[in-house]
Amino acid sequence: MKHALCAFALGLVAAPLGAHPHIFVETALRFEINDQREVTGVTVTWTYDDFFTLLILEDMGLDADGDGELTEAELDTLFGFDLIEWPEGFEGDLYVYSAGEKIEMPRPRPIGIAVEGGFITATHFREIPPVAVEAIEVLQYDPTYYVSYDVSQGVSLTDPGCAATVTDPDQAAAQAAVDKELDGGSMEDIFNEMRVGIHFSDSITMSCAPPSN
Template sequence: MAAPLGAHPHIFVDTALRFEVNDANEITGVTVTWTYDDFFTLLILEDYGLDSDGDGNLTEAELDTLFGFDLIEWPEGFEGDLYVYSNSEKIEMPRPRPIGIAVEDGLITATHYRDIPAVPVDGLEVLQYDPTYYVAYDVSQGVSFTDPDCSATVTDPDQQVAQAKIEEEVSGNMEDIFNEMRVGIYFSDRITMTCAQPSN
């Protein structure tokens, strides 16, 4: 019965985040870039009937077909796997809008933009994760800002703590093994940021 304790994702996404910063050192939006793993890329291309010659080069028409593919399904309660907290208070954001699509080196890279209600950089924490941990996100492509005086610190998840949380989820109730465990948050990178104070 130990197998369910080894929760693991099925889709892997390398991420880049670029935050919009106004003159008051407030975050007002974020450009999110997701590069999907090779197996998921293959599944999507096959599902859409694209790249029939298998050379990894899509025509403009094929790219237009693929544009925004990962934002079509938006079930109730879905938050886009991006969570922004200001002094521990979650910031509600509108749905993203797709702004880019590419297939490079055999991988799909999709880009979208999300508006963020203006919130001070100080006290801000950003997490990107799938609550069910079906998708694993890694902020490996970096965090950047429109203001060069801002910087980010990315803290990796503690894998031992995450695994302990999984064991905690199922301990004492065997029925939980067959339910959806929402443990993704424990595997999330945590992003904090700072900006130089605006000059008077």
Template sequence: MKPLIPMALAATLCLPAARLGAHPHVFVDVALRFTADTQGRLSEVEVTWSYDDFFSLLILTDMGLDPDGDGTLTEAELAQLKGFDLIEWPDGFEGDLYMYQGETKIALDHPIPTGIALTNGRIIATHTRTFGPVKADALRIEAYDPTYYVAHSLAGPITLPKGCVYTITEPDLDESQEQFRQMLSELSAEEQYSGVEIGNLFSESLSVTCAAPS
């Protein structure tokens, strides 16, 4: 999730994960709300990112917001902050959200910012992304930063249309670390320096199924 990293962290986060070890630097709780069309097919997801308090402080400082440090933003400050994490969207960046139907990746449209708040020192940013529509058959969703600078947690809530259920599969962290070490052992020093994409090794997996509409 490099596009939203403030200048205060840039020097540290420019180092690849391979050199720093498999340890994230920013922590984000993820909530998802899915919307269905009139035929019961999923067609939109509202994504809420709740950033950790330290990263939130760095963002506010970097943007010159909340100068009195009272933890309350004015309407003008909220308007300035809204969409801060969506401004830079380079080619190939997928927004740290991946959806699959079986083995087929579902294309997600560009995000639209819909909400912003500062709650208990944490920035809470919301955006929506449309897709499909698709039937919720063998639907899998993963939220992760490929570089693992940012650790995403599907803390929820996960909100689905009526008739839909979900399960979350946790990664085996010991196995993930072993896979990470194995990847490093097979890379040259130059390849390690350029970074490896390991975020998927440490990500949770959300599976969604919906009953056929009656």
């Protein structure tokens, strides 16, 4: 795996000093809803920041002319780049809970790739063992907060009678959690153990209107 990809992977398992994010990802989530109004899967779209995009393209030897446009062959090479190797214990930075219990999900499969305006946009699909819409809570975060996720591209559901509610993180509470981790710990302890990303995560819940008679 190339250097930039290694840096990305290592960032997923080692907390950065001070818990400042180094990679920024704008996200769109589209949840599959079956006839029983259960969530069965999610299409995840990640748009990476321009600096990380540049690192990946340079590291993989793509876009040699620097025009920001990739050939079909180059896109084929890039396809699925962020799903190739997962560090041990990595869960894809997507956590699904049903009535407070975490749902285990299979690894995702890549389904799309694009480079537009200097940003890589990668799309993958994850199956979710069927869980009732009303019972679900979804969090998207990197535990170490090396990567910052923002669902600014929207959350949608395939059932038009259902809708998602996105609750922003409490920034003051999140910073207080960081301060608490920093207090009294050595720099080595902080680097190895600081896992505060959950405090900076949006919380996504869902509900459905009663079926019409």
